[in-house]
Amino acid sequence: xxxxxxxxxxxxxxxxxxxxxxxxxxxxxxxxxxxxxxxxxxxxxxxxxxxxxxxxxxxxxxxxxxxxxxxxxxxxxxxxxxxxxxxxxxxxxxxxxxxxxxxxxxxxxxxxxxxxxxxxxxxxxxxxxxxxxxxxxxxxxxxxxxxxxxxxxxxxxxxxxxxxxxxxxxxxxxxxxxxxxxxxxxxxxxxxxxxxxxxxxxxxxxxxxxxxxxxxxxxxxxxxxxxxxxxxxxxxxxxxxxxxxxxxxxxxxxxxxxxxxxx
Numbered sequence: 001x002x003x004x005x006x007x008x009x010x011x012x013x014x015x016x017x018x019x020x021x022x023x024x025x026x027x028x029x030x031x032x033x034x035x036x037x038x039x040x041x042x043x044x045x046x047x048x049x050x051x052x053x054x055x056x057x058x059x060x061x062x063x064x065x066x067x068x069x070x071x072x073x074x075x076x077x078x079x080x081x082x083x084x085x086x087x088x089x090x091x092x093x094x095x096x097x098x099x100x101x102x103x104x105x106x107x108x109x110x111x112x113x114x115x116x117x118x119x120x121x122x123x124x125x126x127x128x129x130x131x132x133x134x135x136x137x138x139x140x141x142x143x144x145x146x147x148x149x150x151x152x153x154x155x156x157x158x159x160x161x162x163x164x165x166x167x168x169x170x171x172x173x174x175x176x177x178x179x180x181x182x183x184x185x186x187x188x189x190x191x192x193x194x195x196x197x198x199x200x201x202x203x204x205x206x207x208x209x210x211x212x213x214x215x216x217x218x219x220x221x222x223x224x225x226x227x228x229x230x231x232x233x234x235x236x237x238x239x240x241x242x243x244x245x246x247x248x249x250x251x252x253x254x255x256x257x258x259x260x261x262x263x
């Protein structure tokens with residue numbers, strides 16, 4: 001998590017339990033329905049898939065900003081989705097913002113629940129409302145299987161390879177280095193074998209890693225190797241085997257993990 005707009009791009013899944021009710025939570029990138037610049041069309045497609053999969057939708061708005069034109073656009077989109085919805089007015093961490101949350105009745109999406117994710121305020125009420133709307137048996141357990149971390153330098157085609165294996169556009173692909181920022185776990189079954197594929201951010205040489213988002217992305221990639229069973233090191237045939245490829249392979253062997261090299 002960073003205090004930078006656009007940090008989240010792909011769909012991120014997490015299994016959650018609240019009041020003895022298990023469900024799967026999906027985080028998505030910030031949505032601007034009319035935005036056409038940069039990654040926004042790709043983020044929009046990821047959000048559309050998440051909405052199609054969802055049983056309940058949580059719309060998060062910013063109590064500091066009040067109702068914006070983008071909020072109105074998203075509200076119209078969600079009404080067409082015709083699914084149960086919880087409206088969370090985030091950053092309501094003082095009395096003025098708590099009172100300002102009533103402005104979001106204007107969206108005609110039901111009662112806004114004031115919350116502060118940073119301070120943990122209002123989350124119990126939000127979760128209670130969420131589980132009331134969930135259908136019975138909303139989550140099936142993700143099968144445990146061999147964990148395969150897809151790693152490599154930036155822009156060698158890791159995400160494109162993952163999408164090709166899955167046969168769907170599961171993660172955002174772009175020619176711009178640094179597109180993937182999170183380690184994304186995806187359950188997959190191949191020839192009766194349960195697998196978990198993990199897409200990761202590109203790992204640059206330590207001296208070239210910038211602070212903030214990139215630093216945390218690389219740490220998540222290294223953690224994906226540590227908690228995996230096998231690493232699939234993707235290399236670029238046009239570059240040959242580089243020193244950084246060897247460095248990443250060395251990290252895998254130091255972690256005592258299996259290694260497969262894809263060219």
